Amino acid sequence: MSSITTSNTTPPTIKFIPLLLAAVLIFWGWHIDIWWLGILLAILAAVPNYLSGYWEFKIQEKQRVADLCSLLVLLTGGYLYFTLPRLGDALILTVQWMPVLFFPLLAIQLYSNKQETELSVLFLSLRKQPASNRGNIDLRPLYILVCLLGAAMITPPNDTYYIAISIISAWIFWHYRTKRTAWWRWIIAIVLALGIGYSINIGLIKLQTLIEDQVVSLIIRNFIVNTNPYRTTTAIGTVRQLKLSEQIQIRVWPESKLLSTSLLRSNNFTRYKNGIWMTNLSRFKTLHNNIQGTPLIGTGNSKHWIKIAMALQAGKGLLPLPNGSRQLQGLEGAVLTQNVYGVIKISEGPGFAQYRVGYQNFETMAPPTQSDLQVPIQEIPAIDQILQEIQLHKNSPSQALTQIRKLFQHKFDYSLDLTATADKKRTAI
Structure with missing residues (x-):
C-alpha cells in the first residue's frame, strides 16, 4: 500500500x-x-x-x-x-x-x-x-x-x-542557459537557430511532397487497378490534400454521338462505412465470349458504340462500362464474368486491353434495396439538418427531385483539400 x-x-x-x-x-x-x-x-x-x-x-x-x-x-x-x-x-x-x-x-x-x-x-x-x-x-x-x-x-x-x-x-x-553568456547573445543565437530550423522545416515539407508524388505515381502505374469487386477504400473524409497523377488511366473513343448520361462504371457498392465502400457477396457467372463478342443484356443491335483502352494488372481487372451496355467485343480469349450488379470482371486477359462496347439509353440498375437506403450513422445529423433547411416533405416527389438536384448544383462541392472543422453536423459527405 x-x-x-x-x-x-x-x-x-x-x-x-x-x-x-x-x-x-x-x-x-x-x-x-x-x-x-x-x-x-x-x-x-x-x-x-x-x-x-x-x-x-x-x-x-x-x-x-x-x-x-x-x-x-x-x-x-x-x-x-x-x-x-x-x-x-x-x-x-x-x-x-x-x-x-x-x-x-x-x-x-x-x-x-x-x-x-x-x-x-x-x-x-x-x-x-x-x-x-x-x-x-x-x-x-x-x-x-x-x-x-x-x-x-x-x-x-x-x-x-x-x-x-x-x-x-x-x-x-x-x-x-549558462549565466556566463550575455542575454543578448543568447537571443541572437536562439533566433538564428529557430530561423535555420524553420528553413529546414520548409525544405523537408517540400521533400515529403515530392516523395509522396513519386510514390503515388509509382502506385498508380503499377497497382492502381482494383480487382476486388466487393470492397474498396476511398479517401473521403481524409483531412489532407489528395495527391493525384497526370497519367492517363483510360482512353475512350466514341463511335457515335455520346449520350448525356454516358458515364463509365466499373463497380457497384451498396454500403459505405468509415471510408470503405462494400457490397454483398454476389456470385460471378461466366459469360459466353467468342469472336462475335459477348452479349451482356437484352437482344438486338446496339445504337451507340464506344471504344475503350486501358492497362490491366497481370491481365486482371474490372471493366469500366457505360450504363445500358448490351454487347462487348474485342476481348476474345479472356475470361469474362458478371455478377447481379452488372460488374464485369476480366481475368487471363492481355496486359493492355482494347474493346468495344455497345449500349442503349436505358437503365440497367435494379431499384434500391433496403441496404441501399441505409444512411451511415455519422452522416445522419448533417442529413437531418439539410432536410430541415429545404423542407423536402412539403413538396411532391417531382418537386422534391428538382429541389435535391438544385441542392447538389449550388451547395455541394467536390474538393481534394479537406480542412478540419469543429462543426459536428458537417461531414465529408
Whole structure:
C-alpha cells in the first residue's frame, strides 16, 4: 500500500521548469482540438508543485501502473485498428492519445517522494535483477516529447505548431542557459537557430511532397487497378490534400454521338462505412465470349458504340462500362464474368486491353434495396439538418427531385483539400 509522507521528505531538488508540463499538455490538447482534456491533465500535472507532502509508492505498485498503461495502449490500438478503415489512421490516433494513456505512469512519479522512476518499472527484463543494478530515469522530458509527437500527428493549417514549438524550446533553453553568456547573445543565437530550423522545416515539407508524388505515381502505374469487386477504400473524409497523377488511366473513343448520361462504371457498392465502400457477396457467372463478342443484356443491335483502352494488372481487372451496355467485343480469349450488379470482371486477359462496347439509353440498375437506403450513422445529423433547411416533405416527389438536384448544383462541392472543422453536423459527405 502507498502512504503519504510529510513535507520533511520532499523529493530531491531537480532543476526542472515547474509549469513546463502543464504548458505542453495545454498545447497538446489545443492542437488536437480536445482542449478541455489538455487543461485537466495540465492541472493534475501542476498540482504536485504546490503540495507540501508526497506519496511513497512501492516498486510493485509502480510496475502495476506501468503494466496498466501498456495494456491501455494495446487495447486502444486494437480498437482503432478494427474500427477505422486504414491502419495509418489507427496509428495516428493511437499516437495522439499517448499523453492520456501514459499519464498514470507520469502521475506516479509527480506525486511520489522520488522524482525519478526505476527502469525496472518500464522494462520487464530488469525486474528480476538486483535493486543495485537498476537505474532510474526522469519521465518528464520523455513525456514532453510524447506530447509534442502526439500534437504533430495533425498537420496544422498554418505555422502555429512550429511557433509553439519555438516558444517551448526557447523557454527550456532560457531556463538552462549558462549565466556566463550575455542575454543578448543568447537571443541572437536562439533566433538564428529557430530561423535555420524553420528553413529546414520548409525544405523537408517540400521533400515529403515530392516523395509522396513519386510514390503515388509509382502506385498508380503499377497497382492502381482494383480487382476486388466487393470492397474498396476511398479517401473521403481524409483531412489532407489528395495527391493525384497526370497519367492517363483510360482512353475512350466514341463511335457515335455520346449520350448525356454516358458515364463509365466499373463497380457497384451498396454500403459505405468509415471510408470503405462494400457490397454483398454476389456470385460471378461466366459469360459466353467468342469472336462475335459477348452479349451482356437484352437482344438486338446496339445504337451507340464506344471504344475503350486501358492497362490491366497481370491481365486482371474490372471493366469500366457505360450504363445500358448490351454487347462487348474485342476481348476474345479472356475470361469474362458478371455478377447481379452488372460488374464485369476480366481475368487471363492481355496486359493492355482494347474493346468495344455497345449500349442503349436505358437503365440497367435494379431499384434500391433496403441496404441501399441505409444512411451511415455519422452522416445522419448533417442529413437531418439539410432536410430541415429545404423542407423536402412539403413538396411532391417531382418537386422534391428538382429541389435535391438544385441542392447538389449550388451547395455541394467536390474538393481534394479537406480542412478540419469543429462543426459536428458537417461531414465529408
